[in-house]
Amino acid sequence: MGISNTNMILLLSFFVILSHIPTLFAASNQQEEGYKEQFNWKDIFTEQIKVQIKNSLDGGENITFDCKSYDDNLGTHTLSPGQSYEWKFRYNFWGDTRFFCHLRWREYSVHFDAWKKKETECSKLCVYEATNDVIIGPDRYIHWTK
Numbered sequence: 001m002g003i004s005n006t007n008m009i010l011l012l013s014f015f016v017i018l019s020h021i022p023t024l025f026a027a028s029n030q031q032e033e034g035y036k037e038q039f040n041w042k043d044i045f046t047e048q049i050k051v052q053i054k055n056s057l058d059g060g061e062n063i064t065f066d067c068k069s070y071d072d073n074l075g076t077h078t079l080s081p082g083q084s085y086e087w088k089f090r091y092n093f094w095g096d097t098r099f100f101c102h103l104r105w106r107e108y109s110v111h112f113d114a115w116k117k118k119e120t121e122c123s124k125l126c127v128y129e130a131t132n133d134v135i136i137g138p139d140r141y142i143h144w145t146k
Contacts, residue, residue, distance in 0.1 A: 049123075051067075051128070052127045054079075098117075101128070108146060110135055
């Protein structure tokens with residue numbers, strides 16, 4: 001008398017979930033500026049993504065930006081030259097998580113998707129570097145507009 005294939009899959013799934021619980025609770029206690037990652041069961045099945053916005057403007061000027069998803073608003077931030085801001089998240093179970101940002105500098109601004117599953121070509125770290133000419137992203141150059 002053996003274990004059926006269905007029962008074997010359920011048993012293995014149970015042990016995989018149990019093995020991830022300590023890691024998930026440890027990650028849920030991390031605090032970042034204005035953003036707290038909370039434990040969610042979807043974390044077992046999705047990887048953590050980190051997005052970074054960096055000010056590399058010449059001339060010592062600040063940039064201001066805000067980024068949000070449909071679930072989280074990260075607020076408005078100002079970066080001095082050389083500073084960066086980053087946040088971490090896990091995309092949702094359906095894979096339709098999207099973070100979009102609005103950057104401003106002088107009379108210029110730009111809107112872009114900082115992360116969108118199946119469209120953003122970065123896996124675990126997405127860096128966007130603001131220069132005087134363009135925003136250098138992991139998979140494209142994004143031009144400032146007036």
